[in-house]
Each structure stands twice: as structure tokens, then as C-alpha cells.
Amino acid sequence: MRVVLAEDLALLRDGLIRLLEANDCEVVEAVDNGPSLLRALTTHRPDIAVVDVRLPPTFTDEGLRAAIEARAQVKGLPVLVLSQYVEQLYARELLADRSGGVGYLLKDRVFNVAQFIDAVRQVAAGGTAMDPEVVAQLLTRRSGDKPLASLTPREREVLEAMAEGRSNAAIATRMFVTEKAVSKHTNSIFSKLDLPPSEDDNRRVLAVLAYLNG
Amino acid sequence: MKHQFGDRRRLLQLSIAAIGFASASLALFIFMVTGTALIVVWVGVPVVVETVVKVRWLAELHRRRVGELLGEPIESPYLRRTEGNLLDQVRGLLRDPATWRDTVWLIANGTLGLALACVAVCEAVLDLLFWWLPPGLAMRAYARLSRALLAPSEKSRLALRVEQLTESRAETVDTQAAELRRIERDLHDGAQARLVALGMNLALAEDELARNPGAAKALLSEAREASSNALAELRDLVRGIHPPVLADRGLVGAVQALSLVGPVPVEVHSDLIGRLPAPVESAAYFAVAEGLANAIKHSGAHHMSITLSLENDLLSMVVRDDGTGGADPSRGTGLRGIARRLSAFDGALEVSSPPGGPTELAMVLPCASSLPKTLPSYGTA
Ligand SMILES: Nc1ncnc2c1ncn2[C@@H]1O[C@H](COP(=O)(O)OP(=O)(O)OP(=O)(O)O)[C@@H](O)[C@H]1O
Ligand SMILES: [Mg+2]
Numbered sequence: 001m002r003v004v005l006a007e008d009l010a011l012l013r014d015g016l017i018r019l020l021e022a023n024d025c026e027v028v029e030a031v032d033n034g035p036s037l038l039r040a041l042t043t044h045r046p047d048i049a050v051v052d053v054r055l056p057p058t059f060t061d062e063g064l065r066a067a068i069e070a071r072a073q074v075k076g077l078p079v080l081v082l083s084q085y086v087e088q089l090y091a092r093e094l095l096a097d098r099s100g101g102v103g104y105l106l107k108d109r110v111f112n113v114a115q116f117i118d119a120v121r122q123v124a125a126g127g128t129a130m131d132p133e134v135v136a137q138l139l140t141r142r143s144g145d146k147p148l149a150s151l152t153p154r155e156r157e158v159l160e161a162m163a164e165g166r167s168n169a170a171i172a173t174r175m176f177v178t179e180k181a182v183s184k185h186t187n188s189i190f191s192k193l194d195l196p197p198s199e200d201d202n203r204r205v206l207a208v209l210a211y212l213n214g
Numbered sequence: 215m216k217h218q219f220g221d222r223r224r225l226l227q228l229s230i231a232a233i234g235f236a237s238a239s240l241a242l243f244i245f246m247v248t249g250t251a252l253i254v255v256w257v258g259v260p261v262v263v264e265t266v267v268k269v270r271w272l273a274e275l276h277r278r279r280v281g282e283l284l285g286e287p288i289e290s291p292y293l294r295r296t297e298g299n300l301l302d303q304v305r306g307l308l309r310d311p312a313t314w315r316d317t318v319w320l321i322a323n324g325t326l327g328l329a330l331a332c333v334a335v336c337e338a339v340l341d342l343l344f345w346w347l348p349p350g351l352a353m354r355a356y357a358r359l360s361r362a363l364l365a366p367s368e369k370s371r372l373a374l375r376v377e378q379l380t381e382s383r384a385e386t387v388d389t390q391a392a393e394l395r396r397i398e399r400d401l402h403d404g405a406q407a408r409l410v411a412l413g414m415n416l417a418l419a420e421d422e423l424a425r426n427p428g429a430a431k432a433l434l435s436e437a438r439e440a441s442s443n444a445l446a447e448l449r450d451l452v453r454g455i456h457p458p459v460l461a462d463r464g465l466v467g468a469v470q471a472l473s474l475v476g477p478v479p480v481e482v483h484s485d486l487i488g489r490l491p492a493p494v495e496s497a498a499y500f501a502v503a504e505g506l507a508n509a510i511k512h513s514g515a516h517h518m519s520i521t522l523s524l525e526n527d528l529l530s531m532v533v534r535d536d537g538t539g540g541a542d543p544s545r546g547t548g549l550r551g552i553a554r555r556l557s558a559f560d561g562a563l564e565v566s567s568p569p570g571g572p573t574e575l576a577m578v579l580p581c582a583s584s585l586p587k588t589l590p591s592y593g594t595a
Contacts, residue, residue: 054458061462085449087459089471108445111438137475 129165217285240324291366505533513537
């Protein structure tokens with residue numbers, strides 16, 4: 001997988017490069033500021049961009065903005081955004097174009113290398129990987145919303161795991177059920193959320209979007 | 215408020231009352247002179263203090279009456295009374311410019327005022343008979359005289375302003391010190407302690423690595439967990455000091471982010487463009503956040519709204535909820551904290567929360583980078 005990395009702290013940048021390269025990823029360019037990120041993304045068109053939210057020169061959400069801008073120019077460019085903190089607002093902005101291939105994780109999720117690499121693959125393949133904290137914030141929200149309200153607690157649990165970018169196999173292990181049981185839940189979710197039949201991946205993204213925008 | 219010069223009956227009542235006021239002034243002045251004369255034998259001191267207090271009472275009453283008559287209220291000029299022993303009280307009263315002005319008013323009201331009041335009574339009687347003539351000329355003169363002497367002088371205004379600023383500065387300094395102590399304690403007991411544990415685990419793991427790889431692995435994963443927890447604590451701490459989204463997006467963005475995570479729908483209206491000075495953004499953000507947190511915690515509302523607007527360098531913020539009402543600053547620290555934060559910037563908080571709701575917090579915050587040149591017309595809460 002070809003990766004463009006944007007991270008301004010050398011310590012973290014080197015760590016991430018090492019971690020990605022140890023897991024079959026080739027870091028084609030590592031940049032340390034917003035404008036070069038946009039340039040690198042549009043020239044290299046990598047399989048995925050791994051981007052820190054806060055970057056020079058402004059030291060605000062420069063990385064996020066550059067990533068969104070790059071996705072506007074290169075349709076569906078997969079982006080995994082890393083940050084010291086997560087904001088619902090940013091998750092929505094990333095997902096606003098409804099085309100999937102978006103991840104948004106706390107930096108410390110990198111500590112669990114296997115899960116992190118899983119998320120990278122998921123996003124590169126056009127899926128979503130939202131941080132459990134983003135998902136948890138949603139839990140407290142508007143439980144009265146339709147059609148999400150029609151989901152059973154079990155289905156909600158599955159949908160949360162989908163939002164975090166887990167595959168059916170991973171969800172099955174986590175919930176101590178069979179993969180078949182999980183796919184029964186996902187089908188029920190798709191029909192309750194009124195998602196037209198299409199390839200599974202796309203429906204997963206749409207379901208997660210419905211969930212996040214609820 | 216409308217003036218009362220058109221009401222002839224009322225003018226008669228007021229002018230008779232004015233004779234009473236003027237006579238009372240004269241009497242109090244005589245007390246004051248007697249008291250001052252008696253100061254040499256010490257008993258004069260409590261007499262004078264007591265008289266000054268009575269004079270203030272009378273002057274306040276008069277301010278209210280004359281304010282109603284003129285149709286515009288007259289502000290009170292007094293500084294906060296010094297508490298403590300008699301000597302401190304005397305010192306406090308002597309330092310207040312309003313005490314001296316009151317004395318001048320007392321003399322003027324007891325003499326010139328008394329004369330004007332007598333004329334006013336005669337005029338008021340005649341006015342009732344000759345109803346087609348313009349009424350209350352003497353009463354007008356009397357009211358003007360009173361206002362000239364009773365309204366706070368420039369000196370009093372400045373003294374009041376200094377008093378108010380001194381208080382809000384002391385509060386700000388106290389709050390900041392308390393805040394720093396809290397941050398120090400949080401870091402010390404939280405993230406710092408966890409980093410120490412992390413280092414210890416790593417050292418132990420290093421030791422065990424050759425001898426017992428299984429144990430080393432367990433220690434390493436403990437270390438990883440410790441660092442995750444330390445990060446989570448630091449995140450919370452940073453949010454409490456200065457939320458990153460506020461730095462990224464300014465007040466409106468941060469308030470929008472806030473509105474997205476609550477359990478109740480929140481509407482955000484704003485006509486703000488661009489960024490405000492950082493200290494203003496921060497004070498405004500935490501004020502709105504507390505208002506929102508309160509509405510979620512206490513009100514049982516189904517709907518909330520936040521309105522931000524900026525006009526002539528004055529930021530207005532309104533946090534509304536359709537809940538049960540009954541917000542009361544005296545029952546917690548949150549609302550008083552808002553008032554304190556805002557008053558450090560010369561801003562103010564107004565709470566309207568009748569039982570049964572709705573609740574509305576109206577807040578204003580001046581945000582010019584320099585101090586206002588004229589006195590703001592809103593007071594501090
Ligand atoms: N929006 C509201 N609707 C109804 N009641 C409210 C509202 N806001 C505040 N109150 C009432 O006013 C009291 C004072 O609020 P305040 O924010 O000062 O303290 P608190 O929220 O109880 O505690 P804290 O000091 O943690 O903020 C609350 O205890 C609550 O009873
Ligand atoms: Mg509160």
C-alpha cells in the first residue's frame with residue numbers, strides 16, 4: 001500500500017513511518033505542513049493518506065482542512081485522520097461527502113498496532129474507521145431519533161462496531177457470536193435504515209453515516 | 215419611564231412631600247452640626263456617623279422620588295460601606311466623595327429647597343384653579359436642583375468604577391490561582407503519576423525480558439495501558455483549560471462542536487464573522503458551555519438554543535432552554551463562575567428562569583481590545 005503521511009513532530013513521524021513500513025506499507029512521502037500535504041496528495045494519489053489534524057503553519061486544524069480539500073480534488077481519496085482529541089464536528093465534516101474511505105482516530109490507537117493497521121486497510125478499501133470515543137459520544141445523543149430508534153440494542157452494538165471499522169469477523173469475536181449471526185444483524189440494520197441493496201461495503205458506509213449524522 | 219409634570223394632583227402631593235423632605239434635611243443638618251461640635255468630647259463621632267447614615271437613607275428616598283418625577287432614574291453614588299469598628303467606618307465615609315456631596319445637598323435642600331418647595335405648593339394649588347396655565351414651574355426647578363446635587367459626580371463615578379474593578383480583579387486573581395492549583399494537582403496525581411508507573415513497568419520489563427518473556431510481555435501491555443490512561447487524562451485537562459477546537463475554529467465552531475455532543479438538540483444561531491480576541495473567546499466559550507451543561511443537567515428541556523451576536527464591539531450570548539426553570543445562581547458555583555468570568559471583562563450575566571421555565575441566560579461581553587472609553591450602561595452581576 002502506498003501511503004502519504006503528514007505529521008509535524010519528527011518523533012511521531014519517524015515512529016509512524018517505522019510502524020507502517022513494518023506492515024507492508026510504503027510511505028511515499030512524509031510531510032510536515034498543510035500546503036505540502038495537499039500538494040503531495042494530489043501528485044502521488046496514494047492508496048491512503050495518514051494525516052495529523054494539527055499542522056503548521058497555523059497550528060490549527062490545517063491537516064483536516066487539507067485532507068478535505070484533497071478529497072474534493074481527488075474523489076474518494078482514502079484519508080485516515082489522527083489527532084490528540086476527537087470532535088464530532090470534524091467527524092461530520094470528514095464524512096460530509098458521503099463517499100467513505102474515511103478514518104478518524106485518536107493518536108493513542110496506534111498503540112494497538114494490529115487494530116491500527118486493520119483500520120488503515122479498512123479505510124484504504126473505502127470503509128470507515130471512527131474512534132470509539134466518537135461513537136461513544138453519539139451514544140448519549142438523541143436516543144429518540146427515528147429510524148435509529150427502531151434498532152434493537154444488539155443491532156446498535158453491531159452498528160457501533162461497524163462505525164469503528166470492524167469487519168463482521170471481528171464483530172463476531174467481540175460479541176461472542178458467529179459471523180452468520182452478525183451478518184443477520186447487519187442485514188436487518190440495512191433494511192431498517194432503508195438502504196437499497198448494493199455491495200456490502202457501500203451499504204456499511206451509508207449505515208455508519210446515518211448513524212453518525214443521526 | 216414618563217415624567218409626572220402633567221399630573222397636577224400628583225404635583226400638589228409631591229410639592230407637599232418636598233416641604234417634608236426639605237424640613238427633614240434641615241433637621242438632619244442641625245444634627246450634623248451639633249454632632250460635629252460634640253466631636254471634641256468624642257460622643258459626637260457616633261452621632262455624626264448615625265446622621266450620615268440617615269442622610270443617605272433620606273437622599274436615596276429623594277433620588278427615587280425625583281427620578282420618578284423627572285422620568286429618568288438617578289443612580290446611587292455610594293461606595294460599599296466599610297465594616298469594622300467606628301473609626302474604620304468614619305474613615306470609609308470620609309473617603310467616599312458622595313458623603314460630601316450629600317452634605318452640600320442637605321444644606322441646599324434645607325434652605326433653597328425649602329423655599330422652592332413652599333413656592334411649589336402655592337403654585338400647585340393655583341395650577342389646580344388655573345388649569346390652562348403650564349403647571350409645576352417651581353417643582354421643575356426643585357427637581358433640577360435635587361438632581362444636580364444627588365446624581366453621582368464624576369468623582370463618585372470614578373470611585374465606584376475603581377471599586378468595581380478592584381473587586382473583579384481580586385476575584386479574577388483568586389480564580390486563576392485556584393485554577394492553577396487544580397491543574398497542578400491534576401497533573402501531579404494523574405498524568406505524572408501514570409508516567410512514573412509507565413517508566414517503572416518498562417524498567418521491570420527490560421529486566422524480565424531475557425529471563426521471563428511472558429512476564430515481560432504482560433508488563434509491556436500494562437505500560438501501554440498506563441500511557442493510554444495518561445493521554446486520556448491529559449486530554450480532559452486540556453479541554454478544561456483551552457479546548458483545541460476553540461483554538462482551531464474560534465467561538466462559533468467550538469460552540470457548534472459543543473452543540474453536537476449533548477443528548478438534546480441544540481440550535482446555534484450566530485452572526486459572528488472572523489475571530490474574536492483569544493481571552494474573549496475563551497470566556498465566552500466557557501460561559502456558554504456552563505449554560506448548556508446546566509440545561510442538560512437540571513432543566514429536562516427538549517430543545518435548546520444558543521444565539522451569538524456582535525454589535526459595536528459588544529458580544530451578546532443567549533442560552534435558552536424550554537425546561538423547568540428555577541435556575542438560581544446562589545445554589546451552585548457554575549452560574550456565579552460565569553458572572554465572575556464575565557465581570558473580569560466588564561461583561562455581565564442576567565438569568566431569567568421563572569418556575570415552569572423557560573430559562574434564558576443573557577450574557578454580554580465587551581470585546582474591543584482596549585477598555586471602554588465611556589462607562590458601560592450595563593452593570594456587573
Ligand atoms: N437551565 C436550568 N434549568 C433549570 N434549573 C437550573 C438551570 N440552570 C441552573 N439551574 C438550577 O440552578 C442551580 C445553580 O446552578 P449552577 O450552575 O450555579 O450550579 P450547579 O449546576 O448545581 O453546580 P455546578 O457548580 O457544578 O455548576 C442548579 O443547582 C439548578 O438547580
Ligand atoms: Mg452548573
